[in-house]
Amino acid sequence: MKIKDKIRKDLRKLITYSSARNEFNGKANVFLDANESPFNSEVNRYPDPFQVKLKMQLASIKGVQLNQLFLGNGSDECIDLLIRLLCMPFQDTIAVLSPTYGMYRVSAQINGVKVQAIPLNTDFELPLEKLKQLSGDIKIIFICSPNNPTGNVFSIVDLKIVLKSFDGIVVIDEAYIDFSDENSSLEILNQYENLVVLQTFSKGFGMAGARLGMLFANSELIEYLNKIKPPYNISVLTQQYVTDALTKINEIHKQIQIIKAERNRLFEVIKKHSFVLKVYPSSANFLLVKVENADDLYNKLRSIGIIVRNRSKEPLCENCLRITIGTKDENVLLLNALSNYSTKLKKNEKNIIYR
Ligand SMILES: *Cc1c(COP(=O)(O)O)cnc(C)c1O
Secondary structure, three states: OOHHHHOOHHHOOOOOOOOHHHHOOOOOOOOOOOOOOOOOOOOOOOOOOOOHHHHHHHHHHHOOOHHHEEEEOOHHHHHHHHHHHHOOOOOOEEEEEEOOOOHHHHHHHHOOOEEEEEEOOOOOOOOHHHHOOOOOOEEEEEEEOOOOOOOOOOOHHHHHHHHHHOOOEEEEEOOOHHHOOOOOHHHHHHHOOOEEEEEEOOOOOOOHHHOOEEEEOOHHHHHHHHHHOOOOOOOHHHHHHHHHHHHHHHHHHHHHHHHHHHHHHHHHHHOOOOOEEEEOOOOOOEEEEEEOOHHHHHHHHHHOOOOOEEOOOOOOOOOEEEEEOOOHHHHHHHHHHHHHHHHHHHHHHHHHHHO
């Protein structure tokens, strides 16, 4: 596979916008090249367009080369840029599994790219036979692992089967990998030219407000992404904030351990309620819970100020709520609410029987 052949034809020779900070990035005392204000010295300068300091930290933490890493304004920007780079509008198609994260579809539609949805098996596993027969105008397949909203992680063995059989780019979205016991696909990054791995600071790392997503791929694809990205897509504030936060990475890992322990505790408690039909095993920071009447429970929780995500209309998710794991205190409030709901349901049942 040649990466160049996968890039949108009209973008292969794109002459990029050359910013002031591209043309000169050495040391100097007087910067009069970018029409910046000389005042307000915290953020008066444009950020480093290629975030070298931050990327060096991240490359070492993640065990990749600097040129295998791209940073986006959230993974959502990475998703959008990938679709734009690889898919010709009103011609090409991406494949997504269903149910999954909604932004792949939305991003494709905004870019005039068609979407083929392939249902997961009923156990939420990959439909490998169907994935082996994808047609030629499909340029990218998005696989979210651990998957949102189902919570399960796909095995590296299965992902390898897709990577081998599919002739386009395979994007493994690992937004929730920090909560999983399965290894990251980063360990096979050097083996598959068509592999792109997405990770984010929004979930396990607790920085959704900073907007920072990581994209890992072979260096040739990264070069093309650098050509089409908005020049200053990661702000000075974000680059500085995350650089500082990474010096306290041990604390972040402790928080992730707390969330995982809480998830496992909630799993055991929630599944005991009789109105709960199933709690799906989760490798993420949420639980997908199938109940007797999802709309009713959703409304009851909302009425006491607890907001969860109603996923009932998603394929294979009838009567399912997706519940994010909160702090211990928040989780206690949730569990109390579920107990009260259960008690009320039982009372109602008795009334019906005796009347
Ligand atoms: C939350 C989520 C993201 C969001 O990423 P940002 O970095 O916040 O843009 C990406 N992918 C999946 C599957 C998610 O659930």
